[in-house]
Amino acid sequence: MQPFQFTRATSNDQAIQAAAASPTAQQNAKVRFVAGGTNLIDMMKLDVEQPTQIIDINDLKLSAIQPSSGGLLLGALSRNADVARHPIVLRDYPVLSQALLSGASPQLRNMATTGGNLLQRTRCVYFRDTSQACNKRQPGSGCSAIDGFNRNLAILGTSKDCIASNPSDQNVALTALEATIQITSPKGQRSIPIQDFYVLPGTTPNIETILQPGDLITGVLLPAPRSGSRSVYLKLRDRAAYEFALSSAAVQLATEGGHIKFARVALGGVGTKPWRSPEAEHALEGRPVNAETFRKAAAEALKGAQPHSENAFKVELAQRCLVRALTLAASTKASPSTA
Numbered sequence: 354m355q356p357f358q359f360t361r362a363t364s365n366d367q368a369i370q371a372a373a374a375s376p377t378a379q380q381n382a383k384v385r386f387v388a389g390g391t392n393l394i395d396m397m398k399l400d401v402e403q404p405t406q407i408i409d410i411n412d413l414k415l416s417a418i419q420p421s422s423g424g425l426l427l428g429a430l431s432r433n434a435d436v437a438r439h440p441i442v443l444r445d446y447p448v449l450s451q452a453l454l455s456g457a458s459p460q461l462r463n464m465a466t467t468g469g470n471l472l473q474r475t476r477c478v479y480f481r482d483t484s485q486a487c488n489k490r491q492p493g494s495g496c497s498a499i500d501g502f503n504r505n506l507a508i509l510g511t512s513k514d515c516i517a518s519n520p521s522d523q524n525v526a527l528t529a530l531e532a533t534i535q536i537t538s539p540k541g542q543r544s545i546p547i548q549d550f551y552v553l554p555g556t557t558p559n560i561e562t563i564l565q566p567g568d569l570i571t572g573v574l575l576p577a578p579r580s581g582s583r584s585v586y587l588k589l590r591d592r593a594a595y596e597f598a599l600s601s602a603a604v605q606l607a608t609e610g611g612h613i614k615f616a617r618v619a620l621g622g623v624g625t626k627p628w629r630s631p632e633a634e635h636a637l638e639g640r641p642v643n644a645e646t647f648r649k650a651a652a653e654a655l656k657g658a659q660p661h662s663e664n665a666f667k668v669e670l671a672q673r674c675l676v677r678a679l680t681l682a683a684s685t686k687a688s689p690s691t692a
């Protein structure tokens with residue numbers, strides 16, 4: 354681990370000013386905020402992250418989970434465990450609770466935060482091993498995974514330079530819920546729909562989001578729940594706990610008279626970013642609620658898949674995962690507050 358300067362911020366302004374004042378702030382972010390530390394500290398121990406300045410944001414007033422703008426605002430420092438057990442999340446956004454509880458372990462969820470989870474790094478083994486070529490960690494060095502161990506990696510949104518999957522469960526649920534990320538910087542505040550927050554790897558896999566150096570995430574806004582909607586998260590993995598998704602699906606569904614009135618679909622474990630599928634949504638809306646509709650939607654969602662040497666099985670697995678999640682959502686009762 355490299356030496357670094359440590360600052361504890363007590364206000365949002367102090368945090369963003371400290372980040373902006375750093376001489377390295379403009380040079381591809383050597384400044385890092387630390388929240389739960391469950392990802393950043395791991396990355397530093399591996400020498401994958403080598404920040405010169407760390408700003409501890411745990412004293413900021415960003416832990417609240419509260420109704421806002423008709424929806425629910427999750428402070429950036431709200432802990433994954435608190436969000437998962439919050440009564441409004443359980444009632445109106447069960448997909449998010451299920452996604453969070455499927456991730457990591459109880460101890461990690463007690464530390465991990467909403468903001469930190471948004472920015473957790475890929476589990477690609479070559480990214481985590483500094484002796485290996487990896488364009489995401491070291492731009493221009495090559496991608497060891499394309500002809501290497503890629504069983505866990507992405508089949509959607511990949512490029513010739515990177516096929517790493519986004520590992521988060523939370524972010525798949527937030528994508529199906531159409532959440533908005535709230536950001537503050539010395540230039541002011543802005544809100545970005547999660548759909549536009551992550552960027553595809555293309556030729557610059559080291560750039561993962563639209564964040565600029567020194568941007569502080571202050572919260573995540575969940576919109577008001579859709580009338581009559583039910584939501585489900587399903588995660589398929591090699592073992593039942595403490596394991597990342599091979600494939601997952603987050604769905605929001607509202608039905609009327611045996612037809613699908615509204616659908617939102619996001620996939621995890623298979624995309625280079627949390628993967629929203631407008632193709633699947635289009636194939637669902639207005640169609641009868643039955644297995645054939647679900648199978649067609651799943652086929653649409655995976656139409657653009659580009660598997661590599663070890664992960665072709667994910668094409669079928671992801672379709673089965675989505676069909677099962679849709680079947681579960683269709684047979685779930687809508688919350689009284691959204692009915």
Ligand SMILES: Cc1cc2nc3c(=O)[nH]c(=O)nc-3n(C[C@H](O)[C@H](O)[C@H](O)COP(=O)(O)OP(=O)(O)OC[C@H]3O[C@@H](n4cnc5c(N)ncnc54)[C@H](O)[C@@H]3O)c2cc1C
Pocket residue numbers: 385386387388389390391392393394395410429430455456457458461464465466467468469470471472473520521522523568569570571595596597598
């Ligand atoms: C063994 C293990 C198993 C795991 N299993 C799963 C799993 O199954 N599913 C899953 O989804 N996740 C899993 N995780 C990942 C875990 O969810 C993340 O480590 C956690 O969510 C990160 O949150 P944090 O608050 O600890 O982030 P930190 O480690 O504090 O920060 C992560 C990154 O976010 C940045 N950051 C943090 N807060 C802000 C902010 N407010 N504004 C701007 N930047 C910010 C930091 O600078 C850093 O770059 C696992 C982790 C471990 C160690």
Ligand code: SF4
Pocket residue numbers: 475477478479480486487488489490495496497498499506514515516517558
């Ligand atoms: S898939 Fe991406 S993260 Fe993994 S080795 Fe290739 S460039 Fe690096």
